[in-house]
Each structure stands twice: as C-alpha cells, then as structure tokens.
Amino acid sequence: MSIDQHGDAKLEGVSLRSLPKVxxxxxxxxxxxxxxxxxLADEYGIEAPAADAKALDAWFATQSDSGSLVEYLKTFELTTGVMQTEAALTRIAREFVEDLARDGVVYGxxxxxxxxxxxxxxxxxxAVDAIQDGIEEGxxxxSSRGHDIRVGQLITAMRHTDRSLEIAKLAVENRGRGAVGFDIAGPEDGFLPARHREAFxxxxxxxxxxxxxxxxAAGLDSIRSALIDGRALRLGHGVRLAEDLDVVARDDEEVRVQFGDLAxxxxxxxxxxxxSPSSNLQTxxxxAWGTDMVDHPFDxxxxxxxxxxxxxDNRTMSRTSLTRELxxxxxxxxxxxxxIEAFQLNAAAGAFLAVEEREELIEIIAEGFEK
Known part of the structure; x- marks a missing residue:
C-alpha cells in the first residue's frame, strides 16, 4: 500500500481521512x-542523527522496527530531549492537535x-500548563479551519521510576483543567502495575x-495486575490478552475458542x-502469532x-496515522x-468523558459515517 503517514486512502469509495475518528x-x-x-535540536544544541526532515523520518522508522520494545523506546531520547521548555512543549502540543485534526480525529x-x-x-x-496552552491553541x-476537535491529557507516570504517586496527585489536581485520565508507561516487562499500587x-x-x-512487552500477569492493582478501565495495547485464548478449531466459516478467565x-x-497494529508489529x-499485519490477533x-x-501509539516512530492504520x-x-465505524464507536464508548459527552461523540461519529 502506497499511502504515507499524512496521506489519504479510500474504502468503498469513501475517504478514510474525512471520517470522524477517536x-x-x-x-x-x-x-x-x-x-x-x-x-529545536539546533536551537538547544542537541545533535540530531540526520540533517533533514525526510532523513530523520527514515531514521525513526529504521530504529523503531527492531522487534523489541526496549530498543523502540530508545528513540524517545531524541524527542524528549527537545521538549524541555515551555515554548517547545506548547508548540509541539499545538502541532500534535493540528495533526490529529488533519487525520480526521474529533476526540483525542x-x-x-x-x-x-x-x-x-x-x-x-x-509543564502541564504549557501542554494545555498548546492543546487549546491547536x-x-x-476550529478556524472548520474542524471541531477536543483533546484531553492523559497524565502518565513512568513505571520504572518512583514518582507515580506524585504524578497521580498532579493528574487529580488538573482535573477540569485538561487532565482526563492517568497512565503508566515505559518498560513493561519486570515492572508490574502492582509496583504503583499506592498511586492507583x-x-x-x-x-x-x-x-x-x-x-x-509482557503477558497475562501484566494485564491481570493492570486490572486488579491499577483498576484499569482500558488496557494500553492489551494485545497479548490473546494468549489467554485457545483456538480449538478454525475453518472458513467459524473459529471456536476456549476462553481463559482473564480474557x-x-x-x-x-x-x-x-x-496499535503497526506499533505492535515493530515492538x-x-x-507469538507472526510478523505480518494479517497475523495480528486484532481480527x-x-x-x-x-x-x-x-x-x-507513536505517529513519528511508526510513520503512521489513524487513517493509515485503518x-x-x-x-x-x-x-x-x-x-471501521464499529472501531470508532468502541473508542467513543471508552473515552474518559462524562456519559453525556460520550453520547454526543457517538452521535458525531454515526452522523459522519452516515454522510
């Protein structure tokens, strides 16, 4: 498929980019x-691994396609390196929202x-205030270009550090001022959510x-801890939940599966x-299922x-967009x-919004697909 990160694609004659997405x-x-x-790297005296945007784009793709989450995460040393001032954070958040809108996202x-x-x-x-300024500018x-979009912050703690309670308090303090939820990220294997039980x-x-x-990057124990210790309302990725499914029979008409208790x-x-299909392949x-998109247990x-x-997951590292993933x-x-509509409705139903706002979002998606 020739579609690039910022390109469009058609399905049944309809532009995927134009459809409302979450x-x-x-x-x-x-x-x-x-x-x-x-x-920003030039401004802050940071050495970049490439001299122009096209070459840097290719560098990210090469570095990220390692088959290892640990190696994949190393690319973030460059991006976070240029995100250490209020001006940089505001600019990057504004551009991020603009890119979401360009992708047809109505809620992010x-x-x-x-x-x-x-x-x-x-x-x-x-830092939180600078990000929120950028979100609102974006x-x-x-809106000035005729696209309504709303974006909330998921305040995230790093699972391999010891600041999760502090970050959790920061998130709660900013409820109503942009923060809509909390997450832990970073190296998953060896860092169960249970380590952050006090924050949760x-x-x-x-x-x-x-x-x-x-x-x-970790399996069923990690998912179990996310649900029990983290009280997770959603699972970030969660793809290895498929390890708790035993396919006992498969033919052209039907797949018979035995469920584990967790699944x-x-x-x-x-x-x-x-x-996150492309990211799941890269990391x-x-x-356990294969190396091509058709092997992904998504279906x-x-x-x-x-x-x-x-x-x-990561637009730059995976050179992707929601349009492309779909x-x-x-x-x-x-x-x-x-x-495609069903996937957006699932996302709208899972958004960290009040029920009335989720219902409104569901209507926006239904109307957009009907058109």
Whole structure:
C-alpha cells in the first residue's frame, strides 16, 4: 500500500481521512514532527542523527522496527530531549492537535509523562500548563479551519521510576483543567502495575480514571495486575490478552475458542483494548502469532466480541496515522466501513468523558459515517 503517514486512502469509495475518528492511545513524544525536532535540536544544541526532515523520518522508522520494545523506546531520547521548555512543549502540543485534526480525529487523548520534561528547570505544573496552552491553541487553529476537535491529557507516570504517586496527585489536581485520565508507561516487562499500587489507590479514592500499558512487552500477569492493582478501565495495547485464548478449531466459516478467565472477564466487561497494529508489529508484541499485519490477533479479538479500538501509539516512530492504520487493517482483514465505524464507536464508548459527552461523540461519529 502506497499511502504515507499524512496521506489519504479510500474504502468503498469513501475517504478514510474525512471520517470522524477517536484516538485513545497517542503519545505526545511519539508524535513530534521531524522538522520541528530538527529546528529545536539546533536551537538547544542537541545533535540530531540526520540533517533533514525526510532523513530523520527514515531514521525513526529504521530504529523503531527492531522487534523489541526496549530498543523502540530508545528513540524517545531524541524527542524528549527537545521538549524541555515551555515554548517547545506548547508548540509541539499545538502541532500534535493540528495533526490529529488533519487525520480526521474529533476526540483525542494525548498521553505524556510530565516527569520527562523537567530537565530544563520546569516544574511539573509548568509543564502541564504549557501542554494545555498548546492543546487549546491547536483546537482553536483547527476550529478556524472548520474542524471541531477536543483533546484531553492523559497524565502518565513512568513505571520504572518512583514518582507515580506524585504524578497521580498532579493528574487529580488538573482535573477540569485538561487532565482526563492517568497512565503508566515505559518498560513493561519486570515492572508490574502492582509496583504503583499506592498511586492507583489514590486515583481510585478520587474517582480518577486510569488506562494502563499492559499486554505489550509482557503477558497475562501484566494485564491481570493492570486490572486488579491499577483498576484499569482500558488496557494500553492489551494485545497479548490473546494468549489467554485457545483456538480449538478454525475453518472458513467459524473459529471456536476456549476462553481463559482473564480474557473472558475483559470481553464480558467490555474493557476497551487500545490496539496499535503497526506499533505492535515493530515492538514484537505479536511475535507469538507472526510478523505480518494479517497475523495480528486484532481480527480474532474483534470477531470474538472484544471492545477493540484502533490507535497509532507513536505517529513519528511508526510513520503512521489513524487513517493509515485503518486502511492497513481493512486490507488485511477485508473490513468494510461498518467495521471501521464499529472501531470508532468502541473508542467513543471508552473515552474518559462524562456519559453525556460520550453520547454526543457517538452521535458525531454515526452522523459522519452516515454522510
């Protein structure tokens, strides 16, 4: 498929980019424009691995396609390096929202870790305020071009550090001022959500919603801890939940599966899975099933009734967009527009919004697809 990161694609004669979309798993430091990285790197005296935006774009793709989450995460040293001032954070957040709008997103949740952006002397709150300024500027810019978009912050703690309670309190303090949820990210294997139980207890006591990275670089124990210790309302990736499914028979008409208790709980409770197809291939998250998009257990999970959603994870590292991810899935599994709409409705239902706002978002999606 020739579609690039910012291109369009058609399905049943309809522009996928023009359809209303919901983006739940979208990292700010994974979506910085290469041209912006180079400008800021030059300004701050940071050495970049490439001299122009096209070459840097290719460098990210090469470095990220390692089959290892640990290696994949190393590319973020460059992006976070240029995100240490208020001006840089505001600019990058504004451009991020503009890129979401360009992708047809009408509601997005931007996840980012404040503790990674204080090396230049910013306080955690100054970083949050700078990001919120950028979000609002981006929303206004999109509105001026006739595209309504709303973006909330998912305040994220790094799972391999010891600041999660501090970050959880920061998130709650900014409820109503841009923060809509909490997450933990970073190296998953060896860092169970249980390590951050105190933070999750605090969030639960304050009725603040959480999504937890789980089931990407680690398996069922990580997912179980996300649900029990993290009280996760959504699973960040969650793709390895398919390890709890035993395919006992498969033919052209039907797949018969025996559910494990964990998989059945997630399916029956309609806990959304924030699946990121291209990223899952790059990091080796689906290595147990294969190395091509058609091997991704996305379709199995969808056919079995899980609340699957489609996400980009990191636009820059994966050179992708939500439009592109949807087209890749449609090509791999022969999905129709009805399927694409179902994925957006799942995401809208799982958004960290009040029920009235989720219902309004569902109407926007239904109307957009009907047109």
């Amino acid at each position: 983006s739940l798993h979208d990292h700010l430091d994974g979506g910085v424009r290469p041209a912006t990285i180079l400008e 949740e931007m996840r980012w870790a404040p503790e990674q952006h204080v090396a230049g002397g910013l306080t955690l709150q100054q 929303e206004d810019a999109a 207890d605090y969030l639960a006591a304050n009725f603040f919603p959480t999504t937890v990275h789980a089931g990407e 059945r709980w997630v399916r029956d409770r309609e806990i959304p899975l924030e699946l 080796g998250a689906i290595a 199995l999970l969808y056919q079995l009734g899980f609340a699957v959603t489609v996400n980009v 087209k890749l899935l449609a090509d791999a599994f022969e999905y129709t527009l009805d399927d």
